[in-house]
Amino acid sequence: MFDTVKLDCRLFVMTDSKTSSGATSPRRRDGSLRKDLVEAGISILRDKGIEGLSLRECAARAGVSHAAPAYHFKNLTGLYTAISARGFELFSESMDAKRQEAGQGPRDQLLAICEGYLDFAVGHRELFLFMFSGQDMDPQNQDFDTVSSRAYQILSETCAPFVEAGTDPEEIELLVWSLVHGYTHLAMVNKKRPKHIGTALPLLPDLLRHLDFRNRT
Amino acid sequence: MFDTVKLDCRLFVMTDSKTSSGATSPRRRDGSLRKDLVEAGISILRDKGIEGLSLRECAARAGVSHAAPAYHFKNLTGLYTAISARGFELFSESMDAKRQEAGQGPRDQLLAICEGYLDFAVGHRELFLFMFSGQDMDPQNQDFDTVSSRAYQILSETCAPFVEAGTDPEEIELLVWSLVHGYTHLAMVNKKRPKHIGTALPLLPDLLRHLDFRNRT
DNA sequence: CCCTTATCTTGACACTGTCAAGTTAAGGGG
DNA sequence: CCCCTTAACTTGACAGTGTCAAGATAAGGG
Structure with missing residues (x-):
């Protein structure tokens, strides 16, 4: 019943739009x-x-x-890519914020970005799921590459202290990324299991404690 | 241009349908x-x-x-739920198959179901992404609960040998599940990075080697 | 033979992405 | 001052979509 009123929406937006510039009706x-x-x-x-x-x-x-x-x-893919890119900006900001609040020890820093990872997902569940939905993105959009690389860079920097000399850093990066992403993604997918989530994320630090970064062949 | 022929599809299906019962046109x-x-x-x-x-x-x-x-x-959600349920059947079958081929040692069994996890995703990329897309499922559909529980049961059984007495098995289960799911999901999402995938999955066993199951407080 | 019931079919409606064509206004050149 | 170009949209159309209501069609029981 409310849906039939939707067309009037445009009138409202002109007055209560969040953009501060007053009347946004003329072309910008x-x-x-x-x-x-x-x-x-x-x-x-x-x-x-x-x-x-x-x-x-x-x-x-x-x-x-x-x-x-x-x-x-251009088309739907273009919109999706732009939304995803904005999501990665917020994503990086969330990890960065936690990282700067935390202590300087490598372990503290690692835990911090993982908390930022999870925080972002909890705060933007649908956006997070969308960003990692496997949707095709517009390859023309360079902004998307920039912001998603930025997120990976944060991960990479934080993992660096755990990489033994002479070994491929990607293994540790993928180890950490897989664990925190898997945990976060499963928590977001399983709405039914909010047990682990919302209650001060009890299990993520516990899981991280099981990681052994040494290169034991 | 081919799309405009789509309506004729019904005629073809009657003859080349994969169901063996010949003419499927009457109501079943x-x-x-x-x-x-x-x-x-x-x-x-x-x-x-x-x-x-x-x-x-x-x-x-x-x-x-x-x-x-x-x-x-009933509606689109009903179809999605049924497709997802069938997906979880295939998912469990994939893990089970690998598990039975593998050696009986707990470590072999664990690696086997992880390979089954990844194999299924690689073989059914879109279906895997869909199953873990966070889509709302039909709560009426009990079959879905049954088959998804079966998948978790396989994980749980295989993790059991690594759970120290007196501790919550869920911590180890979630540790393993998060790692393998995160690795697999990231590989499926990032089509651009097929480096790790397709080439005999080189990194997943390496990552698992970094897991320390001991309960060190 | 008729009636019930499960299993679809037909038709309609509102919504969607996309494309072509039209409109509007700002800014520059004469 | 006028006109022309061009960016930033608007309008209108079309095919595809989910969903609902109503109709059709046959198998099986009485």
């Missing part, structure tokens, strides 16, 4: 609509999940016509 | 259409990915009218 020649559309997409993910995410719904929330997003993103 | 009173629709869905996942999976496409491949699937699955 900064790229601000693009950013608004991405932000709209992220809020749709939060509200209605991946199923509800569409070019037209983003357009409606941003207060523009249904085909406006296609101008900025 | 065994539940065989349901199974055919699930199988069609799995083949769609393989051919066109999650994007291409739809009730109507399943119907077309099974040679029935567009609304036939709704009778068996």
